[in-house]
Amino acid sequence: MNAAVVESFDRPPRYATFRAPVAGEGAVLVRMRAAALSNLVKGQAAGSHYSSASEMPFVPGFDGVGTLPDGRRVYFFGPPAPFGAMAEWSIAVASRTVPLPDYVDDATAAALGNPGLASWAALLGRARLQAGESVLVNGATGVAGQQAIQAAKQLGAHRVIATGREQDVLEKLRALGADETIWLRQSDEALVDAFRRALTSVDVVLDYLWGHSAECILAAAKGRGSPQGERRVRYVQIGSISGDAISLKADLLRSSGVEMMGSGLGSLSAAAIVQALTEMYDAAASTGLKIETEAVPLSEVESAWGRTVSGRRMVFTM
Numbered sequence: 001m002n003a004a005v006v007e008s009f010d011r012p013p014r015y016a017t018f019r020a021p022v023a024g025e026g027a028v029l030v031r032m033r034a035a036a037l038s039n040l041v042k043g044q045a046a047g048s049h050y051s052s053a054s055e056m057p058f059v060p061g062f063d064g065v066g067t068l069p070d071g072r073r074v075y076f077f078g079p080p081a082p083f084g085a086m087a088e089w090s091i092a093v094a095s096r097t098v099p100l101p102d103y104v105d106d107a108t109a110a111a112l113g114n115p116g117l118a119s120w121a122a123l124l125g126r127a128r129l130q131a132g133e134s135v136l137v138n139g140a141t142g143v144a145g146q147q148a149i150q151a152a153k154q155l156g157a158h159r160v161i162a163t164g165r166e167q168d169v170l171e172k173l174r175a176l177g178a179d180e181t182i183w184l185r186q187s188d189e190a191l192v193d194a195f196r197r198a199l200t201s202v203d204v205v206l207d208y209l210w211g212h213s214a215e216c217i218l219a220a221a222k223g224r225g226s227p228q229g230e231r232r233v234r235y236v237q238i239g240s241i242s243g244d245a246i247s248l249k250a251d252l253l254r255s256s257g258v259e260m261m262g263s264g265l266g267s268l269s270a271a272a273i274v275q276a277l278t279e280m281y282d283a284a285a286s287t288g289l290k291i292e293t294e295a296v297p298l299s300e301v302e303s304a305w306g307r308t309v310s311g312r313r314m315v316f317t318m
């Protein structure tokens, strides 16, 4: 079959032939239609993600949209290596498939999967957002952050506060549902002050950045306890675009009562992911979710691989 093939962590995948997959027990063959190029897929193909394959060559693609032998169109994730989603055929484990509503096209459905994991699954499966609560999205200008704003609003959030480093992009986030924005390129003092004001009403932080801005949010939480039994701030760590490590003082946790947790493949069950994404695709079909996509034929994978436009998701089509 034709596929994108990773032969080295140092080079983009090539469009080449690869042996066709054979589905084992509990799995089915998928005729592929679309697969998105997320940061996870880039990291796996570059050998820098903790889930990168250990053997070469392999087909990249953590998730995608395709048709099952019974004709159903599904989104699926986690095909067993070496068979990724960026090929004419892939393999879906039955328990990791989500049936797709007709009204969501292939490219949109494929593009939504990974940011949906970062937003819908984080809000439902980890933060357990309640209607009426407020959410701070740290790093809201990316594809996942934009979905987080929309997801929080659709799940009944009272207020959504979005952060980013580009003023003009932050302004556009209001159209997606952001009630307030915080610019990250201000002095530390001003930034911590802005976070301190925000945290008086925020219940959940979704963090796609980590690094210095996370330190500023946590510094702002110092002393925000719950003397009257107020709900704690649930801080959900999802991405680390601006740094892998932070410095965290012990007294900050003790005085704030902030509850820290991660959200990702290791901290959500497959069932929780499927449940959250089912809800997301229902919302996409009924009320609509905005996501900017660029569809590219899989045959152009090698030249297109390194191309990125902030806030837009590239999707390879087969």
Ligand SMILES: NC(=O)c1ccc[n+]([C@@H]2O[C@H](COP(=O)([O-])OP(=O)(O)OC[C@H]3O[C@@H](n4cnc5c(N)ncnc54)[C@H](OP(=O)(O)O)[C@@H]3O)[C@@H](O)[C@H]2O)c1
Pocket (backbone or CB within 6 Å): 038, 039, 040, 114, 115, 117, 118, 139, 140, 141, 142, 143, 144, 145, 164, 165, 166, 169, 184, 208, 209, 237, 238, 239, 240, 241, 242, 263, 264, 265, 310, 311, 312
């Ligand atoms: N744990 C999970 O389940 C899960 C799932 C999906 C994604 N993720 C992770 O979540 C993160 C975001 O994913 P994504 O798909 O939204 O990525 P993306 O579309 O590539 O967006 C990243 C955004 O971060 C902004 N950015 C880059 N460096 C920054 C900095 N130093 N300070 C502030 N903003 C900065 C970029 O904006 P500008 O360059 O325009 O400023 C861009 O808008 C990634 O780390 C990804 O791996 C985690």
